[in-house]
Amino acid sequence: MSRESKFFSVPDRKTMTEKVKELECFGWELLSVSGLNVSITRETQNKVYPELVRYEYEYEALNEELNKLHEPISPFFNVILFIILTILFILPGILYLIYYLYSKQKYMRLYNEYSSKYDQLSQQIKEICDKSRIIFFSPQEE
Numbered sequence: 242m243s244r245e246s247k248f249f250s251v252p253d254r255k256t257m258t259e260k261v262k263e264l265e266c267f268g269w270e271l272l273s274v275s276g277l278n279v280s281i282t283r284e285t286q287n288k289v290y291p292e293l294v295r296y297e298y299e300y301e302a303l304n305e306e307l308n309k310l311h312e313p314i315s316p317f318f319n320v321i322l323f324i325i326l327t328i329l330f331i332l333p334g335i336l337y338l339i340y341y342l343y344s345k346q347k348y349m350r351l352y353n354e355y356s357s358k359y360d361q362l363s364q365q366i367k368e369i370c371d372k373s374r375i376i377f378f379s380p381q382e383e
Contacts, residue, residue, distance in 0.1 A: 243285045250278050263366075266373040267297040289376045296373040300366060307362040313351040316344040 247269065251257040257279055261271055264281060268290070272280040287293070318341050327334030 244282050245285050246272065246280060246282045248278065248280050252277070263300070263370055264297075266370040266377065267300070268293045268373075268377050287377075292376055293373055296369050296376075300369045300373075303362055303366050303369065307359070307366065310355060310359055310362070312355055313348055315348055315352075316341060318345075 247264075249260070251260055254277075257274070257277065261269075261279060261281065265271075268283040268287060269281040270283060272282045274280075283293075284290070323334060323337060326337055
């Protein structure tokens with residue numbers, strides 16, 4: 242029986258639990274935990290091993306894309322600044338309001354794109370894990 246091992250570190254225990262649970266879908270078994278360092282192993286002679294590896298590559302690619310997403314920052318509207326600018330300089334106050342409204346509209350568009358992409362990638366990751374879990378935990382012929 243040939244086995245392969247993998248080591249990784251995580252920032253906290255919750256992340257460790259989630260990561261190990263996800264990797265179990267691809268045939269990995271927890272070997273040891275040392276602080277926030279995790280060691281896992283899996284059988285390479287398994288009949289579905291090539292499929293598990295393929296799904297794991299897809300999973301990793303989707304995770305990388307998910308980690309590259311950045312939530313846009315909402316523009317800040319300061320009521321006091323708006324009032325001061327309006328009192329001192331009516332035109333700059335109006336310009337500030339127009340700028341804020343434009344920024345808010347742009348933010349909402351970017352946030353909706355971010356949210357949609359995040360949900361899509363999360364769903365794809367879940368589907369990959371589900372497919373791999375079905376293959377790994379289904380009865381296998383020997």
